[in-house]
Amino acid sequence: MIIILKPKANEEKVRDLIKRLERMELSINYSEGATTTVIGLIGDTSAIDMEILRAHEIVADVKRITEPYKAANRKFHPDDTIIEVAGHKIGQGYFNVFAGPCSVESEEQIIAVAEAVKKSGAGFLRGGAFKPRTSPYSFQGLKEDGLKLLLKAKKATGMPIITEIMSELHLALFEDVDLIQVGARNMQNFTLLKELGRTRKPIFLKRGLSSTMEEFFMSAEYIMAEGNRNVILCERGIRTFEPSIRNNLDISAIPIVKRFSHLPIVIDPSHAAGTAWMVEPLSKAAIAAGADGLMIEVHNNPKEALSDGAQSLDFDEFSHVMEIIKERIAFEGKVMG
Ligand code: PEP
Ligand code: MN
Numbered sequence: 001m002i003i004i005l006k007p008k009a010n011e012e013k014v015r016d017l018i019k020r021l022e023r024m025e026l027s028i029n030y031s032e033g034a035t036t037t038v039i040g041l042i043g044d045t046s047a048i049d050m051e052i053l054r055a056h057e058i059v060a061d062v063k064r065i066t067e068p069y070k071a072a073n074r075k076f077h078p079d080d081t082i083i084e085v086a087g088h089k090i091g092q093g094y095f096n097v098f099a100g101p102c103s104v105e106s107e108e109q110i111i112a113v114a115e116a117v118k119k120s121g122a123g124f125l126r127g128g129a130f131k132p133r134t135s136p137y138s139f140q141g142l143k144e145d146g147l148k149l150l151l152k153a154k155k156a157t158g159m160p161i162i163t164e165i166m167s168e169l170h171l172a173l174f175e176d177v178d179l180i181q182v183g184a185r186n187m188q189n190f191t192l193l194k195e196l197g198r199t200r201k202p203i204f205l206k207r208g209l210s211s212t213m214e215e216f217f218m219s220a221e222y223i224m225a226e227g228n229r230n231v232i233l234c235e236r237g238i239r240t241f242e243p244s245i246r247n248n249l250d251i252s253a254i255p256i257v258k259r260f261s262h263l264p265i266v267i268d269p270s271h272a273a274g275t276a277w278m279v280e281p282l283s284k285a286a287i288a289a290g291a292d293g294l295m296i297e298v299h300n301n302p303k304e305a306l307s308d309g310a311q312s313l314d315f316d317e318f319s320h321v322m323e324i325i326k327e328r329i330a331f332e333g334k335v336m337g
Pocket of ligand 1: 102128132182183184185206236268271
């Protein structure tokens with residue numbers, strides 16, 4: 001981190017600031033140039049509050065030259081991490097498809113979808129039981145009953161399940177859930193992230209609607225700093241000025257994750273697009289850019305779905321997209337994990 005001082009900064013105040021920084025066990029590199037004076041900080045600067053430093057009367061600006069995340073950072077873990085969940089591998093050439101309805105609606109529905117997505121080659125069954133909805137008047141999910149139905153579908157098909165947690169108070173209910181999803185709206189629910197960090201459950205962390213990549217990595221860091229290293233990242237579209245699509249799929253998130261982190265990155269084209277017809281081209285783009293998996297919403301009868309019907313594929317559409325996915329991942333030298 002470097003601190004750029006204001007021209008003609010009071011020398012006594014500069015000495016005070018340096019003393020304060022040295023007390024934080026940082027090595028100081030003071031460099032006085034013809035026009036600019038900078039203080040270089042060497043050591044662990046992750047706990048430094050940049051805004052407080054910036055507000056100091058002798059400071060012109062503060063810049064980080066290393067990323068504030070450590071556990072999620074590729075610099076400290078050069079090899080890709082492979083996350084293992086219920087016998088499946090994700091990352092470093094192992095690709096996975098997480099498919100199922102937006103919401104669990106009934107036993108018949110979730111079992112029919114589980115059988116169909118399994119037949120087409122998906123590795124995981126997804127389905128929301130606790131649903132974060134924009135309107136409090138929309139269907140909120142079957143909650144605990146929804147979890148029970150997912151577990152029935154798991155038993156009937158042998159598929160591992162992934163479902164969203166909305167509160168740390170529900171953690172005990174998720175014991176038999178294979179992969180716990182943190183939804184976009186909870187990406188910065190730090191209490192929830194810390195609690196999940198204290199478990200050893202694999203976590204599927206979705207990027208917030210308006211989060212920067214650094215904020216995304218910092219949320220992964222919250223989980224990992226508590227000791228849980230089993231984190232899968234998921235880009236699901238971000239808010240932009242374009243009104244014709246639900247969100248904008250940020251394909252550049254994939255190379256950014258690959259460069260700065262060692263964690264696997266999954267793409268959710270369904271929530272990005274908001275329409276079923278766009279799932280296929282976005283899936284192809286995600287695979288070409290290096291994604292480690294896809295999360296795709298599939299429904300037995302999308303027109304009647306209780307949530308996200310417009311973006312859900314029916315069984316035939318999903319089977320077609322899966323054929324393309326299998327072809328494309330083979331082309332990239334990857335295998336289903
Ligand atoms: C979901 O996966 O159904 C969901 C609500 O996703 P997101 O948090 O990305 O909106
Ligand atoms: Mn959904």
